[in-house]
Amino acid sequence: MYAAYEQVESSELAAPSAWWKSWRFALVAVILTVAAIAYVAWFRELDDRQQRALAWVTLVAAVTNVACATVGCFLLLRRMSLMGDALAHSVLPGLVVAFIFAGSLNIGFMFVGALAAGLATAFLADTLNRRGGVPADASLGVVFVSLFALGVVLIKRYTGGAIHLDFDCVFAGELDLVGISSNKNMSVGPFELPRTLVSVGPVLILNIAVITLLWKEFKVSSFDPALATAMGFRAGRLHYLLMALVALTTVASFEAVGSILVVAMLIVPAATAHLLTDRLSKMLWVSAGVGLLTAVAGCALARLIEVNTAGTIAVTGGALYGVAVLLSPRYGVVSTLLRNARISARIVREDMLAMLYRLEELATDRQLGERQVVQAVGGGLLANWGLWSLLRRGDVQRTDRGLSLTASGKQQASQLVRSHRLWEAYLVEHLGLPLDHVHEPAERIEHFIDERLREQIVADLPAADVDPHGRGIPDAPGESRS
Amino acid sequence: MDLLALPPNLRVLLGTSLLGCVAGVIGSLAVLRRRSLTGDMVAHAAMPGLCLAYLVAYELGIGRDRPAYFLLLMSGAALTGLIGSALVTFLTRWTRTRQDAAIGIVLSTFFGAFVVLLSYIRYLPGAHVAGVDQYIFGQAATLLTADVWFIAGVLLVSIVTLAICFKELKTYSFDADFAHSLGWPTLSIDLGMMAALCLVTVVGLPLVGILMAGMIIIPCAAARFWTYRFGPLLVISGAIGAATGVFATLVSAEYFVRWFGFDPLAFGYNRKALPTGPVIILSGAAIFLASVLFAPRRGVLARLIALLRLRSRTATENLLRALYELGESQLPRLAPHQLEEIQQHRRWNRGQLTWALRRATWAGWIERNADAIQLTASGHQRAAEVTRIHRLWELFLISGARIAPDHVDRDADSIEHVLTPNIVGQLEAMLAESGRLPRTAATPPQSPHVLTGGNDPVGTLSPGGG
Numbered sequence: 001m002y003a004a005y006e007q008v009e010s011s012e013l014a015a016p017s018a019w020w021k022s023w024r025f026a027l028v029a030v031i032l033t034v035a036a037i038a039y040v041a042w043f044r045e046l047d048d049r050q051q052r053a054l055a056w057v058t059l060v061a062a063v064t065n066v067a068c069a070t071v072g073c074f075l076l077l078r079r080m081s082l083m084g085d086a087l088a089h090s091v092l093p094g095l096v097v098a099f100i101f102a103g104s105l106n107i108g109f110m111f112v113g114a115l116a117a118g119l120a121t122a123f124l125a126d127t128l129n130r131r132g133g134v135p136a137d138a139s140l141g142v143v144f145v146s147l148f149a150l151g152v153v154l155i156k157r158y159t160g161g162a163i164h165l166d167f168d169c170v171f172a173g174e175l176d177l178v179g180i181s182s183n184k185n186m187s188v189g190p191f192e193l194p195r196t197l198v199s200v201g202p203v204l205i206l207n208i209a210v211i212t213l214l215w216k217e218f219k220v221s222s223f224d225p226a227l228a229t230a231m232g233f234r235a236g237r238l239h240y241l242l243m244a245l246v247a248l249t250t251v252a253s254f255e256a257v258g259s260i261l262v263v264a265m266l267i268v269p270a271a272t273a274h275l276l277t278d279r280l281s282k283m284l285w286v287s288a289g290v291g292l293l294t295a296v297a298g299c300a301l302a303r304l305i306e307v308n309t310a311g312t313i314a315v316t317g318g319a320l321y322g323v324a325v326l327l328s329p330r331y332g333v334v335s336t337l338l339r340n341a342r343i344s345a346r347i348v349r350e351d352m353l354a355m356l357y358r359l360e361e362l363a364t365d366r367q368l369g370e371r372q373v374v375q376a377v378g379g380g381l382l383a384n385w386g387l388w389s390l391l392r393r394g395d396v397q398r399t400d401r402g403l404s405l406t407a408s409g410k411q412q413a414s415q416l417v418r419s420h421r422l423w424e425a426y427l428v429e430h431l432g433l434p435l436d437h438v439h440e441p442a443e444r445i446e447h448f449i450d451e452r453l454r455e456q457i458v459a460d461l462p463a464a465d466v467d468p469h470g471r472g473i474p475d476a477p478g479e480s481r482s
Numbered sequence: 483m484d485l486l487a488l489p490p491n492l493r494v495l496l497g498t499s500l501l502g503c504v505a506g507v508i509g510s511l512a513v514l515r516r517r518s519l520t521g522d523m524v525a526h527a528a529m530p531g532l533c534l535a536y537l538v539a540y541e542l543g544i545g546r547d548r549p550a551y552f553l554l555l556m557s558g559a560a561l562t563g564l565i566g567s568a569l570v571t572f573l574t575r576w577t578r579t580r581q582d583a584a585i586g587i588v589l590s591t592f593f594g595a596f597v598v599l600l601s602y603i604r605y606l607p608g609a610h611v612a613g614v615d616q617y618i619f620g621q622a623a624t625l626l627t628a629d630v631w632f633i634a635g636v637l638l639v640s641i642v643t644l645a646i647c648f649k650e651l652k653t654y655s656f657d658a659d660f661a662h663s664l665g666w667p668t669l670s671i672d673l674g675m676m677a678a679l680c681l682v683t684v685v686g687l688p689l690v691g692i693l694m695a696g697m698i699i700i701p702c703a704a705a706r707f708w709t710y711r712f713g714p715l716l717v718i719s720g721a722i723g724a725a726t727g728v729f730a731t732l733v734s735a736e737y738f739v740r741w742f743g744f745d746p747l748a749f750g751y752n753r754k755a756l757p758t759g760p761v762i763i764l765s766g767a768a769i770f771l772a773s774v775l776f777a778p779r780r781g782v783l784a785r786l787i788a789l790l791r792l793r794s795r796t797a798t799e800n801l802l803r804a805l806y807e808l809g810e811s812q813l814p815r816l817a818p819h820q821l822e823e824i825q826q827h828r829r830w831n832r833g834q835l836t837w838a839l840r841r842a843t844w845a846g847w848i849e850r851n852a853d854a855i856q857l858t859a860s861g862h863q864r865a866a867e868v869t870r871i872h873r874l875w876e877l878f879l880i881s882g883a884r885i886a887p888d889h890v891d892r893d894a895d896s897i898e899h900v901l902t903p904n905i906v907g908q909l910e911a912m913l914a915e916s917g918r919l920p921r922t923a924a925t926p927p928q929s930p931h932v933l934t935g936g937n938d939p940v941g942t943l944s945p946g947g948g
Contacts, residue, residue: 081586082519132774134703138518142703142770145522145696149763152619156757171618172597260526261597264590271583308601314594321587331578 024329032293039300054303057178060196061295061313064253067204068265069273069291070211071245073284076270077222078242082137083122084266086144087243088250090121092151092170092259095251100154107199110251118247121147122240148259173257173310176302196256203252207245211284214238219280257310264314269294272321275328294320341382347447348386350416351377353395354446356405357413361471367402414474419449421467421474422457428468429461435468451476491731494622497630498727498762501686504637505694506701506723507644508682510716511675513702514655520567520676522695523585524683527566527592528559529617529692533599535559536614540606549628555617560684566592567676619757620691622731633685640678644716652712691759697723700766707777722769730758730765796899797831797838802847802865803872803898804828805857807929818856872898873929874909882912 043051075084094117098109121143128139155170178194211218217238221228225235246266253262273287297320298313305312326334352373359368368376374383390396395409405413423442427433449457454476458464467473512521535558544551566588573584600614644651654661654671662668679698686694705719775782804827808819825835839855842848847861857865875894879885885893901909 076583079580079582081580081583085519085522085586085589128703128774132707133780134706135513135516135518137516138513138699138703141518141522141695141699142767145693145699145763146767146770149693149696149760149767152757152760153764156760171593172601258597260593261590263586264594267583267586268590271579271587274583275578302598305602306605307598311594311597311601314590315598318587318591318594321591325573325577325579333576336576 022329024327035297039296042300050303053178054299056194056197057175057309058296058299060178060194060200060256061175061299061309062292063197063204064200064256065265065269065291065295065313066288067200067207067249068253068262069269069287070204070207070284071242071249072266072268072270073273073280073287074211074218074222074242075246075266076274077280078225078239081267081271082140083243084246084250085263086121086125086140087118087246088259088262088266090144090147090151091117091247091251091254093117093147093154094151095254096151096154107195110199110254111248114251114254115244115247117147118243118250119240122243171258171260172308173255173261175256175309175313178256199252199255203249207249210241210245214241218242222280257313261310261314264317265291265294268314268317268321272317272324275321275324275331278330290317290320344382345386345389348377348383349390349395350412350447352383352386352390353405353409353413354416354420356396356403357410357417360405360410361417365401367399367404369402370398373403411477415451415454415477416446418474418476419454420446421471422454422461422464423449424467424469425461425464425473426457438468493625493627493630495728495731497625497633498622498689498731498758499724500630500633500637500727501682501689502697502701502723502725502727502762502766503720504633504640504723505682505686505697506705506719506721506726507637507716508640508675508678509698509723510702510705510719511651511655512679513699514712515658515672515675517675517679518699519582519585519695520570521679521683521698523566523570523589524563524680525687525692525694526589526596528563528680528684528687529596530592530599531558531560531562532614532617532687533558533596533603534562536603537599540603540608552626552629556684556687559617559687560680562592563680563684564677567680571676616757617687618691618759619693620687620689620759620762622689622758625688629685629688636681636685648713655712689758690762691757693759693763696763696766697726700763700770701726704766704770704773707773707780722766722773726762726766726769729769730762733761733765792899793834794837794841797834798841798845798847799868799899800828800830800895801835801838801842802857802861803868805848805855806862806865806869809857816857816859816862818851818854821853821855824855868898871901871906874906874913875901876929877913878909 043054046054072084075081091114094113094115095110096113098106098113101113102109121140125136125140125143128134128142129136132139134142152170174196178196217228217233220231221233221235221238228235228238249266250259250262253265257265269287269290270283272290273283276286277283294313294317298316299309301316302309302312324332326332329335355373355376356368359366370387374387377383377386387396390409391398393408394406395412396403397406420442423445424438427438427441428435458476465473509518509521512518532555535555538558539551539554544554569588570581570584573579573587574581579587603614650661650666650671653664654666654668658668661671682698683694686697690697701719701723702715704722705715708718709715773781776784778784801824804824805819808823808827809817824830839848839850842861843850845861846858847864849856849858872894875898876887876890879890879893880887
C-alpha cells in the first residue's frame, strides 16, 4: 500500500529520467552560454595587464574553490560543516607560530603548524565533549574561539609590522594582489607562479587523490559510520584523515582568501550540490562545478565593481546557493510549493468530481450550482480554479439547472469513488475499524490509489460490489456488472 | 547624564564585567539548547549591518561624535544579525540543508558581504574604515558611559525575565518536547531567546567584536564543571562571565603592572593597538581551563585524585585479603608471611604493592620486619571485613547468578572495593534467607572455591589449600 503511495508520489515529483533533456537543464545551459559569451566579450575589452591579472586571480580562485568544494562535500554529509568553520578559525595560531619560527610565510612550516592546530582542535573538542561532558557544539566553540583569539593576540604581539601577516590577510585574503604584485610570486622550476597557487595546487591534487583512492571508505563512513566500522574501515581514522585534509585545504587557501571566507568555499558549493542531486559521485562533480562557476563569476564581479575578490566570491557562492534553494528541481522551495499546489489542485478537482458523482448516484433531479460546488470543497481561489479547469477539460458541463458530469468526468469520478469505497471495505474487513471511522481515512487516501492497487484490494476482499455502508462500489473501467 | 559619568577605567571595567555577566547568563540558555554556534553566526552576520549603517551615516553626514551614529551602527548590526538568524531558521525548516550547514553558509556569506563592503568603504572619499573595523575585534576605549548603562539595563531586564520565567525556561532548556506537550508557546520562547542572543551579541560587538561567540559559550561551558543544577549554573555562569571581564580589564589595564610589577602582554610591541576582544576571550579561556583542571568532582585534578585514591584503596584491600587468605589455615594465630609468598599469591602491579605495603603500615594494619609481614589485630579485623565482602559477593554470584564457583573470584575481586555497606547489608539478607550466611559478622565465610598461590587468582586446578 505504502509502495503504491510512493509510486504515485514519485511519479508526480520524479525528475525526468533523462535529466539532460529537461527544460530546466536547457534553461541553465542557455543562461550559462549567454553569461559565457558576455564574459568573453567583457574580458576582451580589458587591457593586456588587466587580462593577465584577472586570469591569474581567476585561476587561483578556481583551484582554491574546487579544492575546498571537494572535501566540503564530506564535511557537509557528515554534518560537520561547523568543524570546517572551527578549523578555518583555529589554524590561525598554528600559522602564526610557524611564522614566528620560520620568520616568513614559509609554506612548509605553515602546513605543519596549521595541521597541528587543526588536529589539536578536533582532538580537544572531542575530548572536552566526551570526557568533560561539555555539549559537542559548545566544546567546539570554546576551542576554536579561544585558539582564534590566541592567534590574533600572537599576530599583534609578535608579527607587528610584518607585511605578510596582518588583519587584512586574516579576513580578506590577498587574492587581489595575485598577478599584480610580483613579490607574491615564487619560481617553481622555469615558471614564475603566484605563491598561493603553489600552495593550493598540490592540495587540490592531494584531495582528489585521497578521495579517489578511499572513495568506497569515505562513501560508507559518510552515510553510516557504524556500518563502516563494522566493515573494518576504522571510521575514527577516516575522521581524522578528513580533518587533516580540511586543515591542509584551509591553510593552503589561507593566503588567498583569509581565514573565515574559506568556510564559504568549503560549505556553500557542497550545500548547493546537496540541493541538486542525491548521488555522492554526482554531488562531488556538481560541487566542484559550482565552485568553479563561483570563482569565475566572483572574480569578474569583483573586478567590475572594484571590491575585495575573496569577499565577492563568498557572496556569489551564497547567491548561487540561494538560487538553488529556490529553484532546485526536487528540493527547491519554489518547486516544493508548486508541487504541493499541483497536488492540492488535483485533490480539489477530484473532490468536486466525486461529489457530483455521489449526487447523481442518488438519482434525484437535484443539481448543484457552481457556487455551491465551490463552497463544498472549501471555496477560495484554488476551488474556483479547479472548477474552471474541470469545465475547460470537459469533465463537467453547465446545464440550465447547474453542473453535471460529462461522460469522461463520470468515468474519472466513478474510479475515485470506487477507490474510496474499496478502501473503506478494506479497512473494515482487514483492520476491523468501526463503520464510522472509515470515511475519513478513505477520503484522504482515495487520491493516491491507482488501478493496480484497486485490483489488489479487490483480490483481498471477499466481495467487492458493496461498501460497508451498503452503497454500491462502481465497476472498474471496461468491466460491466450484469 | 553628567552626574552619572564614570571615569574611563571604571567604565571599561563595569562595561566588560556587566557584558560578561549578561552574556554568561543568556549564553547558558543557548548552550543548553545546543545553540552555541548560533552566537558565532549572529556575531559574523551583524558585521555587514555595521557597514551598511556606516554607509547610511556617511550619506547623511552623521559624524562619529554624534550619539545617533552609535545607535545607527548598532541597529544596522542588529538588523542583519536578526536576518541571519531568520535565514538559518528558514533554511533548516524549509530546505534539505541541515542546521550546521545553514549556520556555516549564513555566517560565511554575510561575512563575505562585510569584507566586500569594507573594501568598498575603504575607497570612499572622506570615509574612515576605522569607524567600522574597530568592531571586528572590539575596542573598549570607545565605550561610552551611556553604553555601560545600556548593558546594565539589558542585564537587569534579562535577570528579571529569568526570575519570572525560571521554571518555564528550566523545563524548556532540558526538555523542549515536554514543554511543548504542556501547551507552552515553545516557538515564542525560542524566538525570544534568539532575540535575546542577538541583542547581547550586538551589544557586545564594540567590546569583543566577532569573538562574541566566546563570551556566550565559554562561561557556561566553564560553569558546567562546577555544578549540575540549572539555577546555580546560571549564577556561576554569570559570575564567570563577570570575572572574565574583570580579569581582562586588569590584564590589559595598568593595574596589573602597578600591582605585580610586569605587564603580561607587553612583549615589546605597541600595546595600545591590542584589541580588547581577544584579550577578553583569552581571559575567559584561562578561567575555562582553570575550571577544567580544578573544579571539584568534574575537574581533571579532582578526577585524578579520586582515581588515585581508589587505586590506593584497592591495592591496600587486596594486600589485606591476600594476607588473610595466606594465614587463614593457622587462625586464630596471626603468623608472619614472606613478601615472596604475597607476591605469588596473586598478580600484583609492583608499584601498587609497594604503595599498599607502605599505606597499610602507616594505618597500623601490618607490621613489617624486613621481608616478614604480619597483620596486626586491627589489620586482621579490617582484612576479615574485606574478605567477608569478597566471599559474600562470591556466594551471591553462585547462588543468585548461578555462576560456576571457579569463575566467581575474579568478578568479586573487581567489585569488592566499591560495594557500599547498603549493598553488603542486602547481600547478607539474601544469603540469610537461603541459609548460607555465616554466623558472626567478623568472620568471613569459608571460600566457596579452592585457594591457591601462583599468578592465577582463580585457583581451580591445584588440590588442597583453603
